[in-house]
Amino acid sequence: MARIYLHPLPVRIWHWINAVTCVLLFFTGIQLRYIGLIDVVSFQTAVITHNVLGFILIANFCLWLGFYLCSPRIRAYHAETNPVRYFIGAVRQTLYYSYGIFRDMPPPFRPTPYRKFNPLQAMTYQILMIILMPIQMLTGILLWNLGGFSRTVAFFGGVREINTVHVLIFVLFAFYLPAHIYLGTLGRRPSTHYREMLTGYEEEEETEKEAEVAK
Numbered sequence: 001m002a003r004i005y006l007h008p009l010p011v012r013i014w015h016w017i018n019a020v021t022c023v024l025l026f027f028t029g030i031q032l033r034y035i036g037l038i039d040v041v042s043f044q045t046a047v048i049t050h051n052v053l054g055f056i057l058i059a060n061f062c063l064w065l066g067f068y069l070c071s072p073r074i075r076a077y078h079a080e081t082n083p084v085r086y087f088i089g090a091v092r093q094t095l096y097y098s099y100g101i102f103r104d105m106p107p108p109f110r111p112t113p114y115r116k117f118n119p120l121q122a123m124t125y126q127i128l129m130i131i132l133m134p135i136q137m138l139t140g141i142l143l144w145n146l147g148g149f150s151r152t153v154a155f156f157g158g159v160r161e162i163n164t165v166h167v168l169i170f171v172l173f174a175f176y177l178p179a180h181i182y183l184g185t186l187g188r189r190p191s192t193h194y195r196e197m198l199t200g201y202e203e204e205e206e207t208e209k210e211a212e213v214a215k
């Protein structure tokens, strides 16, 4: 069976460090924001852990950005400029996720190294990586040192405004993560996309002919 190299090593390293830090940031964030809801560690430990994880996330994001800026694979993050083509692709993918997949229909999109995201993934990952993650990191840095960045904080409207943006993006992540983990199970087998993010290789979808031979 042909195998396509979809996720280079830096992307895989970035992804799994990012996943672990995001989950830990999420729980320490809940402890900081909703005092009393989760008291796994002391408040002071939660603050320090959240700050350290935040800087790990930022350094890791630089790895991701640096890799893609130096690689032609950045084309995977280029936006589809033809709105009609984008719309048709997005509708097809939505129909597949909501109906076709339960009827064993073939997926409407085949990834390649330079075009590895279906229209729904492309839009989600662009918004996430190019807009939400940078805003979350920037607001996090400002909240980490309010005194040192007092002029920048004032420029953006004050502590409450910055904190609100930081918490709103945190809420979006709370919706994104379960959806992302579920969609990750919709490969040929539930483990397929997870294995791809570990090995880097995509296994081609089985053709009808191959399926017949395998029987």
Ligand code: HEM
Pocket: 007, 011, 015, 018, 019, 020, 022, 023, 121, 125, 128, 129, 177, 180, 181, 183, 184, 193, 194, 196, 197
């Ligand atoms: C436990 C948590 C997570 C799991 C199990 C997981 C799983 C996966 C899997 C299986 C893929 C490959 C299939 C695909 O492209 O959809 C993937 C890709 C991706 N994930 Fe996650 N993920 C997790 C957390 C996150 C988080 C927290 C973020 C961002 C904040 C994220 C962002 C991405 C991005 C941007 C890609 C595409 C990467 C690329 O090829 O450039 N993931 N994830």
